[in-house]
Amino acid sequence: MEPSPVFSDARTPAQAGLVGLQARVPGIDLDIRYAGTDNFTGGRVEGYRAARCYLLAPVADALREVELELRARGQRLRVFDCYRPVRAVAHFMRWVGEGEDAAIRRAYHPDLDRPALRGRYIAPLSGHSRGATVDLTLLDCAGGACRPLDMGTPFDFFDPLANTDSPDITPVQRGNRQQLREAMERHGFHNYPMEWWHYTFRPEPSPDLYHDVPVE
Template sequence: MRRRALIPVLLALGSLLAAAASAGTADAPVLSDARTAAAAGLVDIRTRVPDIAEDIRYAGRDNFVGAPVDGYLAAKCLLLAPAADALARVERQLRTRHLRLKIWDCYRPARAVAHFVRWAHDPGDLRTRAQHYPQLQKSQLLGDYIAPVSGHSRGATVDLTLLRCADGDCTALDMGTGFDFFGARAHTDAASITAQQRANRRLLVEAMARQGFRNYPLEWWHYTLQPEPAAAVIFDVPVQ
């Protein structure tokens, strides 16, 4: 990105970080000056698991924004090396049980988060409401679901699900909602899901926890490596 084109992005990110700090966000992170994935220490998960299943939603239109998201120039999963190594261990252990991971999102550039916030403040764009937030007003997404700063931008958070595989065919387990469904049904311990859906979520929670990933209780698909390798920093290098 040319320097002139980068200036509005940096101004927007600065405003979001200032908003997070003024809102009382504990330990507001610092925006890294890294301009490439290599400089940020981000690696492609396929360098660890070449055939891992991916469906990187924010690189296309099948997401709650309904359009490719700023900063996603390629459908790749980038993570800091410790998180990539831990996720590879989860995958290897699952394969011994005829299970696999399917990844929807990993590292998320800060400019993508700014895109989400702009979208959330646009009351006229309700194209994806029926699929992603049918029981909520768009304004209710700000806070628990869409915040000025995302843990994904620290490079150790992933959104994913489980596949069960047999004879070369893999099928997604029924988790009760799709990815990025905003509402109580997507809470990991939601009371409204079936016993089988709850068991499937618990299977994912336990597999991820064995390698140090903690679930975000409002989103069954969302996990962060603990302790985070770069807890005080967010990155804004594009995914490419």
């Protein structure tokens, strides 16, 4: 039986045990999508007041080790999301119940109606709210300027093509996903098989505790 979730009464990141990733990893590439409009909702998501990444301290330290290993071989991480407030997840659930947007559907869920995303891709609770999960991709910086590696789909693409081991991607795309997975696994992160970008640090420091501190 799954343990019942516990909702924290923390009011600040420090009270929740969350630390800023940039303080742990100076120069980390952050592309926090829910703090802007380049995401599946088409707007800034509730709870994201700044484009910052917070994680529990042991998770941030582990991600630092991934980044340092990658930098040594001419690669880097680009982070799309980290800790996610409970209120942001509630925003997603409201969005599922709203009317379709043709441009958003083409970009993020071309083969599914919005209501079909509920439960399959969007749920009332997210592990991100526990502070041990990150969404990210891999950058190639060997030539100087960094560029994202081809992973076969964009971030937050709600489709089986985004499954980490999808049989329908090219060998190059599969190899790029595997590089990311191997680097993350070496430092304690485990992939969610439905999403090539989604990793959780294990064992989770507080696996049942959900936070609603705004990202600011």
